Amino acid sequence: MPLIRQVGITPQELDELVDEERWGQWCLAEPDLAGVGSLQAVRELRGEAEDQALGALLRLAATDGHDEQLAAVAVLHQLGGSVRTIARHFWHLAGGDVEGIVVGAAWEQIRSYDWRSRRRHHASAIHHGTRKAVRATLMPDTSRSLGRRVVLLNPQSWVFAALAEHDETPGMSMSLDAFDSRDQLTIFLNWAAGQGVIDDEEIALLDALMDLDRHNAQIPKWLRGACSMAAVERMASERGICTKSVSRARDKVLAKLREAASTFLEEVA
Incomplete structure (x- = not known):
């Protein structure tokens, strides 16, 4: 596991601080850890077993839980892949300091x-x-939307100019047939977010999967977006969870969009 420098304690140093006595105390406080022999063993877990142990460490770490700061450090090391993924996404906004910002937010x-x-x-x-x-820190919202979800439009796309001429909901006075498939998707997601069909976390999941697929060097000419199995596997690996968990979460979002599609077509198209 690559070292997260800003944590200040390496996994090995943390293992020494959380000795058998302290680990035993943690197991008494959180029985979900009882079947795991040590923090090192936790770092080797995957799937549901890791999720269960991580939940126990988070309850130990929370200030309104057991308020164990060493448990919080353990969680940071456990989620090192996630920290680095977020840091890579925002590196252009903060340069070399971005990992420290992400660690602080985590x-x-x-x-x-x-x-x-x-x-x-x-x-x-x-x-x-x-x-x-991190997004709120590096990209503060100063618009009139006041933090509400906004789907950005490409200013080079003629849908941008077309929508700028209409104050009403996109498509209410225009046919969707006038737009290409990417613009139609933008309008649909904008509508779904505004209607509360999907939330920020669900949109972020789709965004992350599509971003991983776009940067898949192994299959440069065959992009499947959020449905890319390669993107699912990479996300699962980076977050330390099983691919089924990622697939289930993605499918849940897509199911909501499919269910809302008929209403969207009735109201907008």
Whole structure:
């Protein structure tokens, strides 16, 4: 596991601090850790077993839980792949300091984790919360939308000029047939976000999958967007979860969009 420099404690140093006695205390406080022998063993877990152990560490780390800062450090190391993924996404906005910003945002997410309502998919929750916090820091919203989800349009696309001439909902006075497939997708996602069909985390999931697919050097001429299996596998690897978890989350979002498509066509098209 590559070192996250800003944490200040290496995994090996952390293992020494969380000795058998302290680990035993953690296991008594969080029985979900009882079947795991050590922090090193936690780092080797994958899938549902890792998710369960991560939830226990987050309950230990939360300030309104057991308030164990060493457990928070353990979570940061466990989610190192997620930290680096977010840092790569925003590197052009903060340069060499971006990893420190991401680690700081992740630390806040871990210490304030809503462990009472979150019982599963802990890595994904921390990832999306951190990404949203970093975006707010590096790309503060000064528009009239005040943080509401906005789907950006390509200013070179003629849909941008067409929509600028209409104050009404896109498509209410224009036929969707007038737009190409990418512009139609933009209008659909904009409508779905505005109607509350999908939220920021779900849009971020699709964005991340499509971004991973676009940067898939192995298959440069065959892009499948959010449905790319290669993108799913890469996301699962980076976040330390199984591919089925990513696929299920993606399919849930796509199912919402499919269900809303008929309403969209009735109201907009």
